[in-house]
Structures are given as C-alpha cells and as structure tokens.
Amino acid sequence: DIVVTQTPLSLSVTPGQPAAISCKSSQSLLHIDGNTYVYWYLQKAGQAPQVLIHELSNRFSGVPDRFSGSGSGTDFTLTISRVEAEDVGIYYCMQGKQIPATFGQGTKLEI
Amino acid sequence: QLQLQQSGPGLVKPSETLSLTCSVSGGSVSDNNFLWGWIRQPPGKELDWIGSGTYSGTTYYNPSLKSRVTISVDMSRNQFSLKLTSVTAADTAIYYCARMKNWAAAVTWGQGTLVTVSS
Numbered sequence: 001d002i003v004v005t006q007t008p009l010s011l012s013v014t015p016g017q018p019a020a021i022s023c024k025s026s027q028s029l030l031h032i033d034g035n036t037y038v039y040w041y042l043q044k045a046g047q048a049p050q051v052l053i054h055e056l057s058n059r060f061s062g063v064p065d066r067f068s069g070s071g072s073g074t075d076f077t078l079t080i081s082r083v084e085a086e087d088v089g090i091y092y093c094m095q096g097k098q099i100p101a102t103f104g105q106g107t108k109l110e111i
Numbered sequence: 112q113l114q115l116q117q118s119g120p121g122l123v124k125p126s127e128t129l130s131l132t133c134s135v136s137g138g139s140v141s142d143n144n145f146l147w148g149w150i151r152q153p154p155g156k157e158l159d160w161i162g163s164g165t166y167s168g169t170t171y172y173n174p175s176l177k178s179r180v181t182i183s184v185d186m187s188r189n190q191f192s193l194k195l196t197s198v199t200a201a202d203t204a205i206y207y208c209a210r211m212k213n214w215a216a217a218v219t220w221g222q223g224t225l226v227t228v229s230s
Contacts, residue, residue, distance in 0.1 A: 039216050041158075048207055048220035049158065060218065092158060096215030100173040101160040 002027050002095050006104035013083045013111060021107045023076040023093030029056075030073060030097075037096040040069055040078045043106075044089040052091075053078065085111055113138040115208050115221035123202075123228050129195040133208030133221055140184050140191055141166045146211040147184055147191040151204040152223075159204070161193065163211045171214040198228045 003026040013019045023038065030036050040053040051060045053069035056076070066081040080087060088111055093104040119131035133147070140147055148163030162172035164182040172180050176195065184191040195202060206224050209217030 037215065048223050049217070050220070051216070051218050054212065054216060054218070094158070094160075094216070096213065099171055099214070100175070101215035103158040103160070105157050 001100060002029075002098055002102050004093055004095050004102050004104040006091075006093050006107050008107060009105060010108045010110065013080075013109060015085060015111060016082050019080045019083050019087075019109060021078045021091050021093070021109075023071075023078070023104055025074045025076075025095050027098070028073045029076075029095050036072065038069065038071065038076050039094040039096060040067075041092045041094065042087070042089050043092065049092065083109070083111070087111075113210060113219050115210065115219060117206070117208050117221040117224045119224055119226070121225055121227060123198055123226060124230050125199055125228055126197055129193070129198050129202065129206075129226055129228075131193045131206055131208070131224055131226070132190055133192070134188075134190045135210075136189075138210070139186075140189055141186050144212075146171075146214055147182070148209050148211045148214075148217060149182060149193045149206060150209060150217055151206045153201075153204045160215065161195075161206075163214050164191070200228050202226070203228045 005024045007022045036056040038056045041049040043049040057069045090106040114136045116134045146163040149161040164170040166184040179196045181194040208221040210219040212218045
C-alpha cells in the first residue's frame with residue numbers, strides 16, 4: 001500500500017493568518033495519464049468529511065478560493081491563505097493512484 | 112442536489128454479516144459519471160477506504176477486506192449497499208457511503224452510521 005504521511009499533526013492558527021499542511025507519499029502519485037491523484041478533505045466535528053481539492057490542485061465546487069493545493073511527485077501541500085474560524089477541523093490527505101486508496105493520519109487545525 | 116441516506120443496524124454480533132444500504136435522492140446510481148462507494152472510520156482514527164462499484168457491476172475493493180466485502184448497486188431502487196462478512200471488533204467504525212468521482216475519491220458523503228461489533 002502507498003503510505004501517506006501528514007505533518008504537522010496539529011496546527012494552531014490566528015484568524016487571518018495563513019496555514020500550510022504537508023503530505024508525503026511513499027510513492028509518486030503522478031499517474032501515467034498525467035494526473036496526480038492527491039485529494040484533500042476537511043472533517044468538521046461530528047460531520048462526514050467534505051472534499052476540498054481533487055487531483056492535486058483543483059478546488060471542488062463551492063470551496064472558497066483561500067484553499068489551494070500544490071506539489072508534485074511525493075510531496076504535496078494544502079495552503080489556506082487566510083484562515084477563518086469555520087476552517088477548524090481535521091484535514092486529511094488521500095492518494096487515489098493505486099488501490100487501496102489511503103489516507104494520511106489527519107492534521108487538526110485549531111484557532 | 113444529491114443526498115445520500117444511510118440505513119442499517121448499529122450493532123452486529125461477531126462472526127455475523129454487516130449490511131448497510133445507501134439510498135440516493137436527487138441523482139441516479141446509473142449516472143455513468145460516478146461510482147458508489149464506502150469508507151469507514153474507526154473511533155478516533157483516520158479514514159479507511161473500503162471500496163466502490165458501478166451499476167454495471169464493476170467493483171474495486173481494498174485488498175485487506177476483499178475476501179469479506181461486497182458492494183452492489185441496485186438501479187431499480189436507486190440505492191447501493193455494503194455487506195461485510197465475518198465481522199470482528201476491529202470492524203467497529205463509522206461507515207460512510209459516498210458518491211465517488213472515480214474508484215477512489217468520495218465527493219458526496221452520507222451522514223455516517225456507527226456500527227459496533229459486539230455480542
């Protein structure tokens with residue numbers, strides 16, 4: 001299985017300040033079809049996860065533009081340009097290049 | 112807007128079969144643009160991808176569960192289901208159904224069902 005490792009595991013941010021979460025995979029997530037199959041999810045307390053970013057850097061419909069995904073190969077980053085109070089929760093990175101899809105341990109963002 | 116409504120028992124005995132159903136409204140399970148899948152989350156732990164499938168019968172399973180899991184899609188009822196046989200305490204988790212944009216990525220999630228395996 002591809003191992004996905006996130007850092008940090010917790011993050012405390014002042015509203016209005018930026019935040020970045022790192023995700024590293026044990027193998028390259030660049031597929032032969034040219035896509036990089038990295039996804040980012042946010043799970044708010046007591047809720048199901050919601051998708052933020054798909055295929056490395058594409059914001060899902062309705063996701064604010066303060067969220068952005070970047071990276072290549074085995075190193076990826078989710079950046080929040082200006083954190084808002086509603087962004088608290090656990091962020092997960094996921095690889096979808098190879099079965100089984102695997103998730104990182106999660107990064108808890110607090111305000 | 113697509114909505115997924117999960118149903119099924121919250122308590123299953125060890126060695127028995129876990130069965131959950133996800134009813135789809137505001138969309139169709141026969142939509143060729145999507146697959147239908149299940150992800151679980153043991154209490155306090157990270158997410159665990161179970162698998163996904165299409166209405167035509169194509170399925171993708173986590174190899175760690177492959178011998179025990181079945182995902183099926185029912186066009187006539189516009190729903191899909193998960194069956195996991197021979198459950199143990201390690202299968203205790205919140206189970207989520209989801210619409211998937213490909214075999215891996217859930218883009219719309221159900222509300223989740225806590226399933227506890229205990230006698």
